[in-house]
Amino acid sequence: xxxxxxxxxxxxxxxxxxxxxxxxxxxxxxxxxxxxxxxxxxxxxxxxxxxxxxxxxxxxxxxxxxxxxxxxxxxxxxxxxxxxxxxxxxxxxxxxxxxxxxxxxxxxxxxxxxxxxxxxxxxxxxxxxxxxxxxxxxxxxxxxxxxxxxxxxxxxxxxxxxxxxxxxxxxxxxxxxxxxxxxxxxxxxxxxxxxxxxxxxxxxxxxxxxxxxxxxxxxxxxxxxxxxxxxxxxxxxx
Amino acid sequence: xxxxxxxxxxxxxxxxxxxxxxxxxxxxxxxxxxxxxxxxxxxxxxxxxxxxxxxxxxxxxxxxxxxxxxxxxxxxxxxxxxxxxxxxxxxxxxxxxxxxxxxxxxxxxxxxxxxxxxxxxxxxxxxxxxxxxxxxxxxxxxxxxxxxxxxxxxxxxxxxxxxxxxxxxxxxxxxxxxxxxxxxxxxxxxxxxxxxxxxxxxxxxxxxxxxxxxxxxxxxxxxxxxxxxxxxxxxxxxxxxxxxxxxxxxxxxxxxxxxxxxxxxxxxxxxxxxxxxxxxxxxxxxxxxxxxxxxxxxxxxxxxxxxxxxxxxxxxxxxxxxxxxxxxxxxxxxxxxxxxxxxxxxxxxxxxxxxxxxxxxxxxxxxxxxxxxxxxxxxxxxxxxxxxxxxxxxxxxxxxxxxxxxxxxxxxxxxxxxxxxxxxxxxxxxxxxxxxxxxxxxxx
Numbered sequence: 001x002x003x004x005x006x007x008x009x010x011x012x013x014x015x016x017x018x019x020x021x022x023x024x025x026x027x028x029x030x031x032x033x034x035x036x037x038x039x040x041x042x043x044x045x046x047x048x049x050x051x052x053x054x055x056x057x058x059x060x061x062x063x064x065x066x067x068x069x070x071x072x073x074x075x076x077x078x079x080x081x082x083x084x085x086x087x088x089x090x091x092x093x094x095x096x097x098x099x100x101x102x103x104x105x106x107x108x109x110x111x112x113x114x115x116x117x118x119x120x121x122x123x124x125x126x127x128x129x130x131x132x133x134x135x136x137x138x139x140x141x142x143x144x145x146x147x148x149x150x151x152x153x154x155x156x157x158x159x160x161x162x163x164x165x166x167x168x169x170x171x172x173x174x175x176x177x178x179x180x181x182x183x184x185x186x187x188x189x190x191x192x193x194x195x196x197x198x199x200x201x202x203x204x205x206x207x208x209x210x211x212x213x214x215x216x217x218x219x220x221x222x223x224x225x226x227x228x229x230x231x232x233x234x235x236x237x238x
Numbered sequence: 239x240x241x242x243x244x245x246x247x248x249x250x251x252x253x254x255x256x257x258x259x260x261x262x263x264x265x266x267x268x269x270x271x272x273x274x275x276x277x278x279x280x281x282x283x284x285x286x287x288x289x290x291x292x293x294x295x296x297x298x299x300x301x302x303x304x305x306x307x308x309x310x311x312x313x314x315x316x317x318x319x320x321x322x323x324x325x326x327x328x329x330x331x332x333x334x335x336x337x338x339x340x341x342x343x344x345x346x347x348x349x350x351x352x353x354x355x356x357x358x359x360x361x362x363x364x365x366x367x368x369x370x371x372x373x374x375x376x377x378x379x380x381x382x383x384x385x386x387x388x389x390x391x392x393x394x395x396x397x398x399x400x401x402x403x404x405x406x407x408x409x410x411x412x413x414x415x416x417x418x419x420x421x422x423x424x425x426x427x428x429x430x431x432x433x434x435x436x437x438x439x440x441x442x443x444x445x446x447x448x449x450x451x452x453x454x455x456x457x458x459x460x461x462x463x464x465x466x467x468x469x470x471x472x473x474x475x476x477x478x479x480x481x482x483x484x485x486x487x488x489x490x491x492x493x494x495x496x497x498x499x500x501x502x503x504x505x506x507x508x509x510x511x512x513x514x515x516x517x518x519x520x521x522x523x524x525x526x527x528x529x530x531x532x533x534x535x536x537x538x539x540x541x542x543x544x545x546x547x548x549x550x551x552x553x554x555x556x557x558x559x560x561x562x563x564x565x566x567x568x569x570x571x572x573x574x575x576x577x578x579x580x581x582x583x584x585x586x587x588x589x590x591x592x593x594x595x596x597x598x599x600x601x602x603x604x605x606x607x608x609x610x611x612x613x614x615x616x617x618x619x620x621x622x623x624x625x626x627x628x629x630x631x632x633x634x635x636x637x638x639x640x641x642x643x644x645x646x647x648x649x650x651x652x653x654x655x656x657x658x659x660x661x662x663x664x665x666x667x668x669x670x671x672x673x674x675x676x677x678x679x680x681x682x
Contacts, residue, residue, distance in 0.1 A: 051455055054456055075460055093442075093443045096388060135428060194630060230415075
């Protein structure tokens with residue numbers, strides 16, 4: 001829902017030492033139903049709190065000054081949330097649209113099941129990054145852990161560093177781009193040609209993530225589509 | 239040769255290798271893959287049939303049938319949610335996906351449930367407009383697959399059900415074979431059309447009870463603490479699972495026994511994993527009692543609920559409500575002799591049909607074939623569901639009144655006895671005619 005956020009340099013500040021997570025989220029949710037407010041928000045002393053700035057549905061910018069707990073920016077639409085620290089499990093889970101930027105590292109299941117938007121992790125992301133992703137684009141400046149892009153359906157996972165074991169296991173139609181080494185590929189995940197259209201897509205994603213890397217140095221991985229239908233000959237892979 | 243009477247004397251069928259087993263061995267040898275089917279467990283299991291009510295007599299007063307009030311209302315989600323569900327009857331419609339079921343069938347479930355003031359539930363395919371529009375009270379499932387999951391549907395749902403497992407396949411994920419992945423289903427699930435879709439068995443972003451607590455907290459935050467949060471578990475280690483669900487902050491716990499239905503699961507899973515609904519109900523209720531949370535965290539029981547007798551017995555063992563799935567499909571016409579000829583054409587028979595996975599349902603319920611689905615009238619189907627739910631409620635009231643209860647929730651274990659030693663042990667009620675509860679330590 002559209003909201004008439006005040007187009008000024010005004011910043012509303014929440015200090016989580018004195019404001020509860022509930023108060024913070026309610027305030028940000030109220031913007032989607034017409035409550036007036038500025039475009040920019042700043043959250044101080046997050047101290048690893050969970051479910052910060054989740055369920056937003058408005059074009060605002062949220063800066064979180066420190067480390068966040070589970071599910072930061074979960075299910076967000078349209079907002080831009082930037083974490084100046086590390087993020088715990090499930091950052092930007094089920095992201096619908098908008099952007100989430102983690103300046104530090106992200107724990108497991110970053111961007112899980114995301115359906116749209118862009119997640120940028122400037123550091124490393126742990127295991128299961130992009131698990132069951134459904135349209136989100138994820139750009140990781142560093143490396144990702146094992147089982148990343150497990151059952152990934154659509155969208156792109158870009159890894160500027162290395163990928164852990166079983167990358168893209170049981171992959172559907174998501175595109176995986178890795179610059180560094182891949183410890184191993186999961187079931188039905190294969191390396192594919194990096195064509196010009198992919199270089200263009202990669203360049204666009206890296207640009208959107210403000211990460212300086214040469215798209216031609218990446219390799220592309222995708223589904224072999226051998227497990228899409230049950231075949232007894234593939235029993236060993238099930 | 240079909241029945242015992244038609245068989246020549248002297249032919250003896252093996253108990254171990256009966257014709258069903260022989261047919262399955264032949265099929266497995268021919269096809270080289272496990273049998274996937276719908277419906278629920280077909281084996282004989284201890285169930286509510288093995289319990290009887292002790293009607294009132296001199297020591298208890300009955301209520302006058304049809305005259306003295308026996309209330310049936312139930313409120314689900316009173317622990318934390320700002321807007322608990324207020325239902326008129328203690329029977330709800332369980333989660334069944336669009337994909338597994340046709341759009342008209344989902345609409346009918348919503349229509350029927352709404353007509354009698356109860357809830358229906360989405361499934362592993364997201365929320366359709368049809369079911370939202372026709373369901374006054376709709377529970378939205380959060381499953382491991384997260385197909386179609388979005389915050390808008392979370393907010394327009396009336397409750398959220400975190401599905402950890404289901405009775406037909408505790409520890410297993412959903413399954414939808416390629417011929418049911420239509421254009422619409424594929425779009426809703428962000429999947430290619432025609433693939434054999436297997437859902438994850440674990441949630442993608444939480445892995446244990448501590449994580450679940452945080453996940454529930456996130457769902458509450460996204461919905462501003464308005465919606466009741468259900469946690470659904472397949473009945474296995476029910477004592478521990480109920481404890482952990484309470485600890486994680488559930489408003490409502492749904493326990494689905496192994497008789498619970500499915501649209502597509504391996505037969506070996508359906509028949510060999512989990513515990514029956516009967517013991518699961520008593521374990522869950524006793525666990526809530528032990529925690530001091532009985533009636534504070536509501537208990538919904540499902541898995542083989544077919545009649546008001548089943549409902550009344552589950553309530554007497556401590557449930558707040560029951561949920562129906564397979565019985566609802568049957569109420570809408572599934573397995574009806576009316577379709578015998580059509581069932582025969584696809585190699586089945588009325589009363590035996592369980593190939594929900596195949597998508598060729600002649601009744602138009604478990605299919606994504608437009609032509610088959612068009613055979614099903616959602617208005618008539620909704621009326622049948624409403625009628626069936628009314629009968630379940632009337633039967634439950636009948637039994638409750640006979641036991642002298644002015645509310646169906648006043649039924650209690652003391653109103654029950656068991657017909658078998660097994661049922662007595664599982665339900666923790668005396669064997670009929672005795673004061674013996676097997677397993678109960680009375681030495682102290």
